[in-house]
Amino acid sequence: MILDGKVPSGRIEEKWDKHRFEMKLVSPANKRKYKILIVGTGLAGASAAASLAELGYNVEVFTYHDSPRRAHSIAAQGGINAAKNYPNDGDSIWRLFYDTVKGGDFRAREANVYRLAQVSNNIIDQCVAQGVPFAREYSGYLANRSFGGAQLSRTFYARGQTGQQLLLGAYSAMMRQVGLKKIILHTRTEMLDLVVIDGVARGIVTRNLLNGKIESFVGDAVVLATGGYSNVFFLSTNAQACNVTATYRAYKRGAFFANPAFTQIHPTCIPQSGEHQSKLTLMSESLRNDGRVWVPKNPGDKRDPRDIPEDERDYFLERMYPSYGNLAPRDIASRAAKRVCDEGRGVGPTGNGVYLDFADAIKRLGKKVIEERYGNLFEMYERITGDNPYETPMRIYPAPHYTMGGLWVDYNLMSNLPGLHVIGEANFSDHGANRLGASALMQGLADGYFILPYTIGHYFATTKLEKVTTDHPEFKKVEKEVEERIKKIMSINGKKTPTQFHRELGKIMWNYCGMSRNEQGLKTALELVPKLREEFWQNLTMVGEEGDLNIVLEKALRVADFLEFAELMLWDALERNESCGGHFREEHQYPDGEAKRDDENFCHVAAWEFTGVGNKPIRHIEPLVFEYVPLTVRSYK
Amino acid sequence: MKITLHIWRQKNSNDKGHFETYHLDNVIEDMSFLEMLDVLNEKLVAEGKEPVAFDHDCREGICGACSLTINGIPHGPEKNTTTCQLHMRKFKDGDEIWVEPFRARAFPVIKDLIVDRSAFDRIIQAGGFISVNTGQAPEANSILVPKQNADNAMDAAQCIGCGACVAACPNGAAMLFVAAKVSHFAYLPQGQPERKRRVLAMVEQMQKEGFGNCSNFYECGAACPKGISVRFIALMNRDYLKASYSEEKLEFAEKE
Ligand SMILES: Cc1cc2nc3c(=O)[nH]c(=O)nc-3n(C[C@H](O)[C@H](O)[C@H](O)COP(=O)(O)OP(=O)(O)OC[C@H]3O[C@@H](n4cnc5c(N)ncnc54)[C@H](O)[C@@H]3O)c2cc1C
Ligand code: SF4
Ligand code: FES
Numbered sequence: 001m002i003l004d005g006k007v008p009s010g011r012i013e014e015k016w017d018k019h020r021f022e023m024k025l026v027s028p029a030n031k032r033k034y035k036i037l038i039v040g041t042g043l044a045g046a047s048a049a050a051s052l053a054e055l056g057y058n059v060e061v062f063t064y065h066d067s068p069r070r071a072h073s074i075a076a077q078g079g080i081n082a083a084k085n086y087p088n089d090g091d092s093i094w095r096l097f098y099d100t101v102k103g104g105d106f107r108a109r110e111a112n113v114y115r116l117a118q119v120s121n122n123i124i125d126q127c128v129a130q131g132v133p134f135a136r137e138y139s140g141y142l143a144n145r146s147f148g149g150a151q152l153s154r155t156f157y158a159r160g161q162t163g164q165q166l167l168l169g170a171y172s173a174m175m176r177q178v179g180l181k182k183i184i185l186h187t188r189t190e191m192l193d194l195v196v197i198d199g200v201a202r203g204i205v206t207r208n209l210l211n212g213k214i215e216s217f218v219g220d221a222v223v224l225a226t227g228g229y230s231n232v233f234f235l236s237t238n239a240q241a242c243n244v245t246a247t248y249r250a251y252k253r254g255a256f257f258a259n260p261a262f263t264q265i266h267p268t269c270i271p272q273s274g275e276h277q278s279k280l281t282l283m284s285e286s287l288r289n290d291g292r293v294w295v296p297k298n299p300g301d302k303r304d305p306r307d308i309p310e311d312e313r314d315y316f317l318e319r320m321y322p323s324y325g326n327l328a329p330r331d332i333a334s335r336a337a338k339r340v341c342d343e344g345r346g347v348g349p350t351g352n353g354v355y356l357d358f359a360d361a362i363k364r365l366g367k368k369v370i371e372e373r374y375g376n377l378f379e380m381y382e383r384i385t386g387d388n389p390y391e392t393p394m395r396i397y398p399a400p401h402y403t404m405g406g407l408w409v410d411y412n413l414m415s416n417l418p419g420l421h422v423i424g425e426a427n428f429s430d431h432g433a434n435r436l437g438a439s440a441l442m443q444g445l446a447d448g449y450f451i452l453p454y455t456i457g458h459y460f461a462t463t464k465l466e467k468v469t470t471d472h473p474e475f476k477k478v479e480k481e482v483e484e485r486i487k488k489i490m491s492i493n494g495k496k497t498p499t500q501f502h503r504e505l506g507k508i509m510w511n512y513c514g515m516s517r518n519e520q521g522l523k524t525a526l527e528l529v530p531k532l533r534e535e536f537w538q539n540l541t542m543v544g545e546e547g548d549l550n551i552v553l554e555k556a557l558r559v560a561d562f563l564e565f566a567e568l569m570l571w572d573a574l575e576r577n578e579s580c581g582g583h584f585r586e587e588h589q590y591p592d593g594e595a596k597r598d599d600e601n602f603c604h605v606a607a608w609e610f611t612g613v614g615n616k617p618i619r620h621i622e623p624l625v626f627e628y629v630p631l632t633v634r635s636y637k
Numbered sequence: 638m639k640i641t642l643h644i645w646r647q648k649n650s651n652d653k654g655h656f657e658t659y660h661l662d663n664v665i666e667d668m669s670f671l672e673m674l675d676v677l678n679e680k681l682v683a684e685g686k687e688p689v690a691f692d693h694d695c696r697e698g699i700c701g702a703c704s705l706t707i708n709g710i711p712h713g714p715e716k717n718t719t720t721c722q723l724h725m726r727k728f729k730d731g732d733e734i735w736v737e738p739f740r741a742r743a744f745p746v747i748k749d750l751i752v753d754r755s756a757f758d759r760i761i762q763a764g765g766f767i768s769v770n771t772g773q774a775p776e777a778n779s780i781l782v783p784k785q786n787a788d789n790a791m792d793a794a795q796c797i798g799c800g801a802c803v804a805a806c807p808n809g810a811a812m813l814f815v816a817a818k819v820s821h822f823a824y825l826p827q828g829q830p831e832r833k834r835r836v837l838a839m840v841e842q843m844q845k846e847g848f849g850n851c852s853n854f855y856e857c858g859a860a861c862p863k864g865i866s867v868r869f870i871a872l873m874n875r876d877y878l879k880a881s882y883s884e885e886k887l888e889f890a891e892k893e
Contacts, residue, residue: 051771066692067758069798070700086778122774129774131767131827133782133790140781159791164699168794172766179762187755210747239694273667276676279696349667383718386666386726449771497682499675544687548649549748551690552682 003256003607003622006410007111012628016115019411020454024461031056034460037204037219039191039246041068041174043167043441044424045225047448050173053182055453060217061174061183064190064209064241064554069171072227072239073444076163077284079147079155080441082120087144087153093117096154100439101629104404104432105581105597107259107605110628111411116430119450120442124156126449130169134158147438155438160284160376166441170448189215192482192557194222194250194420197474200465201250201420205475205482209554212547214483216470221419221456224250225448228403228425230263232562232569233514234506236400237269237282243558247407247426248565255407255415256607256620258428260565261573262404264435264582265515267333270384271353271397275503280399281384284377285437288326290370291356291394293317293337299344305355305393316340316354320593331434331515331582332593334398338515341397348395357393398515402440404431404582405572408607408622412455413447416607418463421456423447428605433581489556490546494539498556501536501563508532509566513573518586522574529570530614533563564613571608575619578602599631638664638730642677644689645737647746654746656735666726670713671696671703673725674736691750696721698862701797704804705750706737711801711860719799719862739804743811743847754800756846757814764838765818767827780826790824793817795863805860808849813857815839816873817865823876833880840877 008019026034034057038049041063053059065071085091096117101108128134128142134156135143147155158165177183188209195203195216203218226246230236251257268287269280294315296308316336318325328336337354340346347353362370367390371378378389385395406428407415413429414421424444431439469475512525536559544550579588579595580602588596605622640661647654661680664673671693678688694702698719705720707713713723728734736750744752782790794817802813819836822828828835851870858867 047771054770065694066702066754067798069758070694070702072695072700074700075695075697084777121777124777125774126769126771128777128780129767129769129827131790131822131825133787133794133821133825136782136784136787138784140783141778158794161699161795164797165791165794172761173769173771175758175762176766176768178758185758187758239700240696241694274665276665276668276672278669278672278675281697383722384669384724386724453771495683497679499679541682541685543682543685549690549751551678551688 001620003408003416003605003620004410005109005622006412007109008411012111012114015111016118023454023458026457026460028056032058034058034221035060035219036221036223036456037217038062038223038225039204040071040225040227040424040426041065041171042071042073042225042227042424043163043170043444044426044448045071045223046167046170046174047445048223048225048423048452049183050170050177051449051453052456053177059177059183060186060219062186062189062191062204062206064188066187068174068185068187069168071167072242073167073441074164075239076441077160077282079145079157079162079438080123080166081154081438082124082156082442083117083154084121084124086142089152091152091154095152096120098629099150100430100436101432101626102632103434103436105434105595106432106599106603106626106629106631107262107580107624108430108432109411109605109624110626112430115451116443116446119446122450123442123445127166127169130173132158132165132169150436163441166445170445190554191246192249193478194253195475195478196253196417197468197472198466200418202468203470203475205478207482210549212545212550214479216475216479218468218470218475220460220465221421223421223423223452224407224426225424226426228406229565230400230403232505232566233400233510234503235272235277235280235510237266237280240279243562244565245558245561247422248561250407250415250417250420251608252610253417254610255417255420256609257405257568258408258605258607259405259433259572260569260608261513261576261583262433262581263400264402264404265331265334265398266401267330267337267398268356268396269399270381271348271395272350273385274349282399282401283381283396285330287356287374287377287394288333290361290365290373291326291358292360293326293333293354293356295340295345295347295354297345301345305347305357314340314345331584331595335515335584335593337398353395353397355393356396358389359393362390400514402435404428404433404435408605412458413452414455414459419459421452423452433583486546486553486557489540489553489560490542492537492540492542494541496539497541498552498559501532501540502555502559504532505529505559505563505566509569513570516584516586517573519574522570526567526570526574529563529566536560536563567614568608568617571616572606576602576606594633597633603631638666638725638728640664640673640728641733643733643735644750646689646749649748650745664725666724668725669696669721670707670723670725671721689750690748693721698722699797701799704739704752704799704801706739706804708735711739711804712799712862717862717864719797739800741800741803741809742849743809744800744803754798756848757798757800757811759846760811760815760839760842761818763842764831764835767822768831782825786824790821793820793824793865793869796865797863799862801860801862802857802865803848805856806849807854807856808852810851810857811843811846811848812851812870812873813861813865813867815843816869819873819876820869823872832876833883836873836876837880
């Protein structure tokens with residue numbers, strides 16, 4: 001099937017305005033007749049919930065956290081982009097649009113990206129009005145910085161806690177509506193399935209994490225704002241509870257999953273220190289401005305790094321990419337680090353790490369300058385590792401960080417299932433095959449504050465919805481399926497914990513579908529994952545009761561879905577027989593290690609349709625047309 | 638290293654609860670405190686026993702989910718450090734560690750080390766916001782904020798809503814948490830129109846939730862993992878007094 005993204009006609013600058021004019025409206029008096037179910041309270045979910053409730057809709061919000069403010073968006077550090085051009089350095093909506101399309105390696109829909117750049121400025125206005133304490137100049141005006149290798153200063157930030165402050169802004173707007181009784185909030189409630197009636201998304205089935213109660217909720221539309229799936233790799237920079245269940249369950253009910261293989265690996269994270277490791281911590285990329293990356297020349301060299309003489313060190317980034325050196329782009333730097341570690345030259349207890357050395361910089365600039373630039377990062381590093389980076393080199397290693405793939409949505413942010421809307425990291429929309437720094441926060445808030453509130457009204461105004469209640473047989477059927485799934489998991493009487501299975505799955509995915517991929521490896525993984533899944537259903541050990549707060553059961557349900565989802569990711573990585581952005585197929589590279597796109601055959605979105613567990617899903621495509629940003633090789637020479 | 642743990646186990650809010658003792662032989666210095674508990678839990682599950690339930694998520698010291706009172710101190714002994722950022726190298730081989738939930742009247746225990754902190758959400762809901770709808774905002778740079786004020790606002794806004802201040806307070810007061818939010822907005826021009834109403838509403842909700850009164854022990858500031866300053870409490874008290882004697886108090890009362 002060829003999918004239609006429903007991009008409005010007309011010039012790109014006019015599409016969104018024209019579309020807003022052409023969309024049908026719901027009158028204020030009628031809005032309160034509609035009920036919207038929103039799953040997720042991160043930037044996307046909280047901003048959508050607040051905005052829709054302000055408009056007069058009835059909103060119910062769900063999160064598995066104890067408070068909406070804990071959503072993973074809280075952890076974003078660096079900043080949020082906008083095309084304000086306050087520094088007068090030549091920025092514009094057009095340039096932000098252009099950079100994002102190119103940065104995504106030409107695998108995003110142009111019209112969506114343009115709209116994102118257009119509303120980026122409104123986001124900053126809105127957040128400032130809410131009281132988000134962005135960094136300021138002495139004059140009282142907003143401060144900007146450049147971020148993630150951008151040539152412009154278009155990033156707004158609140159110290160190193162931008163995500164926290166933006167989320168608290170959206171959260172407070174949402175809580176205001178909870179106080180006004182326009183939003184009903186369900187915390188510690190996990191969505192376990194989607195209910196589709198006559199092809200239309202009409203509700204969800206949830207589990208109350210405190211007492212295990214399975215419940216149904218009916219609505220006129222369902223919005224998923226459930227974040228990304230980096231935790232399929234077990235170790236990632238994401239929070240512990242991040243999982244794929246909501247979007248994967250929607251996929252199993254007929255929603256298409258787009259580009260699941262597009263994942264982003266961040267080069268500068270604190271490496272794993274042992275098997276006990278539960279997560280990887282991101283260190284700001286800015287460290288590469290002054291640090292030099294190296295490993296010992298000889299495999300297995302276990303000496304203290306300070307005792308290894310200059311001529312026995314390999315400054316591999318400087319050697320392999322003389323012009324960019326330590327500042328080589330994210331994906332290139334990540335892959336190079338993996339390569340030297342695979343050669344047995346990695347450092348640290350696990351051998352998966354490379355040095356980031358500040359000795360030269362300290363010699364050149366003095367300790368004081370380095371402290372001013374990176375003091376708090378060095379402190380955080382020392383807290384976690386116990387090493388003092390002023391004295392001994394840091395160790396870093398790449399880690400899964402963000403997932404560009406997600407449920408397929410059209411220009412209105414609606415999936416192929418009418419009524420099911422998907423926003424934030426959970427959808428596939430704007431970042432193509434690679435996301436630029438500081439643009440995930442922008443997208444989440446664009447979707448929630450400024451896009452969905454319009455497009456969902458159009459859906460209501462143009463759709464005749466049957467009156468249904470949770471007594472509908474389809475709700476009963478899905479509830480029963482959820483209950484049976486839980487019973488089945490509870491009854492497995494094996495030996496391995498859910499975490500052990502998760503860790504094993506993570507290893508498979510990291511080895512064969514991580515930083516670089518090839519046909520052979522993907523095919524191997526396509527054999528290993530189903531085997532592991534089979535073992536899970538035979539050899540899982542469970543404790544506790546299903547009708548109680550049960551952290552083992554929560555984990556097991558999430559891992560069960562990851563074990564199915566992983567296979568989908570592998571299929572996508574295998575079938576996309578090209579390299580682009582974060583998806584690097586070893587078979588397709590330029591001699592310098594750059595990703596080699598195949599625009600002839602793969603200039604499209606791949607959207608997958610579920611056909612049964614263990615079966616190969618059906619690959620649909622949405623062709624991508626680049627009318628405004630000409631297709632070029634993404635070169636960093 | 639070898640560690641002995643005395644951990645609070647409580648089946649549910651009706652259960653009385655008790656300490657249970659566990660021995661771990663292979664604790665590695667590089668583990669975080671929560672990773673050490675992960676190891677214990679994996680062991681318990683493998684033995685068919687229920688693991689110790691505790692709240693956590695980001696493990697980066699920012700989401701505010703982790704809690705735990707470790708050897709009597711909320712978030713443990715390290716200054717400005719959440720439990721998830723505390724590492725085992727801060728303990729010694731052979732140490733005995735006592736682990737309890739955050740204890741406060743307004744934070745009932747749900748299970749083991751998990752407590753109910755939803756009272757914080759209800760305090761925010763009562764007034765911890767600026768009433769601006771999406772779309773109403775003026776151009777961002779039309780609102781100027783002196784850098785000093787922006788920095789002060791940010792110092793207060795850093796609160797992660799963990800509740801350690803409440804657990805540390807002999808009275809179980811939530812003053813630091815509420816003061817942090819009140820001050821965040823009080824320092825900004827955007828926060829002025831609702832300044833009085835906000836502090837009245839938030840304090841009233843705080844009292845309704847059963848948090849204790851402040852008698853200036855300032856244990857809260859010492860326990861706060863984000864170093865939120867107790868000077869914000871003074872600011873809030875001033876604002877509260879002023880608001881109490883203003884006409885808005887009446888208006889607020891009428892609305893009730
Ligand atoms: C360490 C780190 C740093 C980052 N820094 C930046 C940065 O500087 N700039 C930038 O632009 N981006 C950054 N990002 C990316 C960005 O933070 C995320 O992409 C973005 O915040 C995702 O927001 P979201 O609203 O889509 O989802 P999330 O914030 O992940 O929220 C998901 C929500 O869904 C809920 N949920 C999920 N599943 C269910 C379910 N089944 N049932 C009920 N509830 C459910 C969760 O409880 C949560 O409320 C960073 C990411 C990481 C990991
Ligand atoms: S004031 Fe400090 S201790 Fe209290 S909730 Fe906020 S961060 Fe936690
Ligand atoms: S787990 Fe998030 S602050 Fe500790």
